[in-house]
Amino acid sequence: MTERTTDGSQEAAVLAPYRLHAHKPEVSARRARAFGSWYYAEHVLRSMTSYRWTLLASSVGTPVMYLFAMGVGLATLVDRNAGEAFGGVSYLAFIAPALLASATMMTAATEFTYPVMDGFKWRRVYYGPHASPLTPGQIVNGHVLAVTVRLTATTLVYFLIVALFGASPSATGIAAVPVAVLSGLAFGLPLLAYAASIEEDRGQFALVMRFLVTPLFLFSGTFFPLDTLPVFLRWIGWISPLWHGTELGRALTYGQDLPAWLAAVHVLYLLVLAVVGLRLARSVYTRRLGK
Template identity: 45%
Template sequence: MAIEERVPATRLAPATAPGWVHGVLLVVESFWRWYRRNWRATAVSSVLQPLLFLLAFGLGFGSLIASRPGAEAATGGVPYLVWLAPALLAMSTVQSAAFEMTYPVLSGFKWQRVYLGMAATPLTGAQIAVGHLVWVAAKMTLTGAVYLVLIAVFGGAASIGVLGSLAAAVLTGAAVAAPVMAFSASREDEGAAFNALFRFVVLPMTLFSGTFFPVAALPAWVQPLAWVSPLWHGTELARAAALGTGTAGAVLGHLAYLAALLAVGTGLSVRAFTRRLAP
């Protein structure tokens, strides 16, 4: 009788879960690898669009404003272009954050299912959520730095303080990105929800947060709506850094508001990702 020769089964060592920070960085690396090959697809919305705003409003519309008496009084005695540039930087990060955290997030669950692939590894839902948020902040920093160079080329940088404007803009974008991510992670399909978000939240926030004209120029009953806008707080911070204006109390108040919004939004996103990616 032939003796069967059995090969002993080998045991695969269980995958070791990475440390919390290491896991977040792995998610960031994944998005970076994609962006490094496909950055041209986002160049228009990230850099070209705010540049067109700068040229149209800062140079075009700004030349009309400069000819009106008392115009510099409304901008704190500085040219309109210099006054507008840090606000446009904050506005561009908010618009970018809103877009990055709507369709791409839903796609990560439903269409491309990138998140599901990540969740099949030892990565947790919390690491995936925070990693994507960190990546968006890093991307906003990169594109914002390019925009700062363009601002300087066209004469919109009054001092080295514009570097502080970049930090304020990225914080503002992250404070918007976090709650929008939580909202998108709770959706099963885009439906009319994303259109409503852009039409009734992002667009009014862009127009009525002191970006193109002082909030004081708005009717008195509209001004409180501007004060709750994260873009208004980010615009005030960016201008305070670029122009050297603003009191310490006001700056701390703006920072606290944006930090609280970021913390709450991140917590909601972590919970939504953890529930949706649970095995």
């Protein structure tokens, strides 16, 4: 045990190794360059925790209400009269993968629009991190990483609810979670690039929700097979990340017949959209924030 002295010098000498101290600037800069994307992702995730109950209600509650209304309520009528219209499975099993993918699309549409404008114009939250050694690319990557974590968490919770209702009879159903996340990013990352390019808010995001998100939700084979639509409307599904993710999800959750080559096309299409969207976003952020 250390004897206390009148000037406290001996106590200070003992406690000195345990006192907190800031890193040297060169150390902080080196760490920021190496882990800047993760630092910014942490910042976004901590910001999300301040409204976590709202996030849970909107990301999980809304699709679950659709599940009850369409998959449980309406399903009793559809199953009674549909015959083999849904590949021999219940309407609940048919619709659940589509709602899983649509939840990620709508969440991505929310996270990659107004928060982006907030970062550049309203609260200008991007400029503080950019004044540090973080690069525009790391800010983009951090934002995307945080949203990916949110998509994964909410989709996993939603899938567990779906599974409790028996809407995922296949053992491979859990793989529908990363597929749904990928479909959300395939839609959201090009939207991120577009949102970052907007300098004045003139209602562009409201138009995106009304004339892009809603039609894709309705005409991507969500509530009925795509081939039941008139030919002149099917193209909406073909270009929609939601349809590609839904088709993969149905193959995984209940074994819908899907040739291997077509599954590869679905995955490749989603990956290309996500990668191209991310590269465009990085380019726009670099232009607006500077190198």
